[in-house]
Amino acid sequence: DAKTTQPNSMESNEEEPVHLPCNHSTISGTDYIHWYRQLPSQGPEYVIHGLTSNVNNRMASLAIAEDRKSSTLILHRATLRDAAVYYCILKKGSARQLTFGSGTQLTVLP
Amino acid sequence: EPEVTQTPSHQVTQMGQEVILRCVPISNHLYFYWYRQILGQKVEFLVSFYNNEISEKSEIFDDQFSVERPDGSNFTLKIRSTKLEDSAMYFCASSEVGLAMGELFFGEGSRLTVL
Numbered sequence: 374d375a376k377t378t379q380p381n382s383m384e385s386n387e388e389e390p391v392h393l394p395c396n397h398s399t400i401s402g403t404d405y406i407h408w409y410r411q412l413p414s415q416g417p418e419y420v421i422h423g424l425t426s427n428v429n430n431r432m433a434s435l436a437i438a439e440d441r442k443s444s445t446l447i448l449h450r451a452t453l454r455d456a457a458v459y460y461c462i463l464k465k466g467s468a469r470q471l472t473f474g475s476g477t478q479l480t481v482l483p
Numbered sequence: 484e485p486e487v488t489q490t491p492s493h494q495v496t497q498m499g500q501e502v503i504l505r506c507v508p509i510s511n512h513l514y515f516y517w518y519r520q521i522l523g524q525k526v527e528f529l530v531s532f533y534n535n536e537i538s539e540k541s542e543i544f545d546d547q548f549s550v551e552r553p554d555g556s557n558f559t560l561k562i563r564s565t566k567l568e569d570s571a572m573y574f575c576a577s578s579e580v581g582l583a584m585g586e587l588f589f590g591e592g593s594r595l596t597v598l
Binding site for chain 1 (some may be wrong): 487514516518525527528531532533538539541566574576586587588589590591
């Protein structure tokens with residue numbers, strides 16, 4: 374699987390937007406970009422995924438670079454509940470598993 | 484909102500004992516998975532299951548592990564003879580469609596402690 378690189382940790386203030394970056398310079402044309410998060414003591418939770426175009430859902434937005442070598446997960450207004458480890462994962466269309474890395478630990482400050 | 488449920492939430496067992504972890508996936512989902520997370524480490528894939536058979540498994544999923552869908556609702560992970568290193572949080576997950584196209588729904592996990 375193509376590799377992703379994320380910062381180990383980030384901080385944000387409550388009610389401010391958060392931009393979580395992910396580099397994936399070896400992405401292939403069939404790789405989908407998935408984001409999951411894991412709140413403390415819980416299972417991972419799907420956030421969003423995309424292929425080429427930017428995507429929006431009720432939780433977040435996903436901005437994908439034109440060359441697809443990087444992407445950014447955008448939380449429009451961070452809340453304390455958004456404090457979690459955020460994982461950026463590349464997945465081929467035929468794949469049957471997710472490969473989790475270390476992710477970015479997001480701390481939200483009140 | 485539909486959810487994946489797992490039982491037990493915590494199990495303590497002696498080394499060498501058999502353990503069965505149970506999961507009830509979301510009812511209309513067709514793909515089922517087990518992942519595990521050793522304390523402080525990454526979430527690791529164990530096995531995927533579709534159409535009543537294993538579709539993919541990792542190196543971790545050796546002969547000591549097995550999965551079963553004994554009826555239309557449950558999905559189980561059995562560890563035949565537990566080792567100390569099997570201590571981890573085990574997550575069941577399910578998806579409606581193939582993984583790349585859709586989201587994976589995870590349960591809250593079953594914590595296994597092997598003494």
